[in-house]
Amino acid sequence: MADPIKILLAEDEAALGQIIKESLETRDFEVLLCEDGDKAFKTYKTESPEILVLDVMMPKKDGFTLAKDVRKIDDTIPIIFLTAKSQTQDVVEGFTIGGNDYLKKPFSMEELIVRIHNLINRTKLQKTADVLTIGDYTFDFPKQLLTYKSEETLQLTHREAHLLFHLIKNKNKVLDRSLILNKLWGTDDFFSARSMDVFISKLRKKLKQDDRIQILNVRGFGYKLTV
Known part of the structure; x- marks a missing residue:
């Protein structure tokens, strides 16, 4: 047991x-x-x-x-x-x-x-997930580390890491806004939606060194990470 x-x-x-x-x-x-x-x-x-x-x-x-x-x-x-x-x-x-x-x-x-x-x-x-690659970035999900060209490493917060993980896993697909809010925030209410927008903005800034990477706001549906 x-x-x-x-x-x-x-x-x-x-x-x-x-x-x-x-x-x-x-x-x-x-x-x-x-x-x-x-x-x-x-x-x-x-x-x-x-x-x-x-x-x-x-x-x-x-x-x-x-x-x-x-x-x-x-x-x-x-x-x-x-x-x-x-x-x-x-x-x-x-x-x-x-x-x-x-x-x-x-x-x-x-x-x-x-x-x-x-x-x-x-x-x-x-703790069991793999290291992921997105453009010129390497994302170590277990350690919450985002590295650009093996040169600059950023420490992500727990929530930033999980949000980026789901965006990468659904790369070039729309990540349903309500689904991810319920999964990561536990609710899709107004306060959680505002919080998610803040975290999306933070991830955009942390991924800005590779201008091929975009996190698009698909109005009425959710977000899509493209490379």
Whole structure:
């Protein structure tokens, strides 16, 4: 029998944190519950969790700051934000600093569990995927490294890497916008769509040294990477 997935849960609302912890444990997860960002960071460094579920608004160290600190150490561990915020900029900021998903409160446990499994499966895919070539670039998906002509290497974020992976795998085909939003963001709502546009812009800039490569916006359908 496989070992349970170890989750670090950082939530300062004691009652909510306990409910989430107990609900996840009934589904055979191992949950490390922390009530503030400082304790969560210390626990992350000593307990080696497989995924982080972080409340955004916490004392001592908020979820965004905690994620930034974690990303200085580990570029690949999945991070889910729990937030009462619904402003587009807040959501985009969460993804930009290295978050992989977010859930707006209140949320269902079933939805959280599905997103946890999706992120764990994506991480497993990343660890077993091959090195890919696109134009004059080499893309090491497992290490999230994009190299131009063996000269300049860029470190991609987790979400940039997964988005580029799917674009390359569907090279010269339209990547369905709704499908990829649901696959990588867990939803195709307005906030996720705005976030995806930001990441597409970032990838265009990182691929600009080979002017044969284009990421086209196919209006009403999605994106297409061409070489």
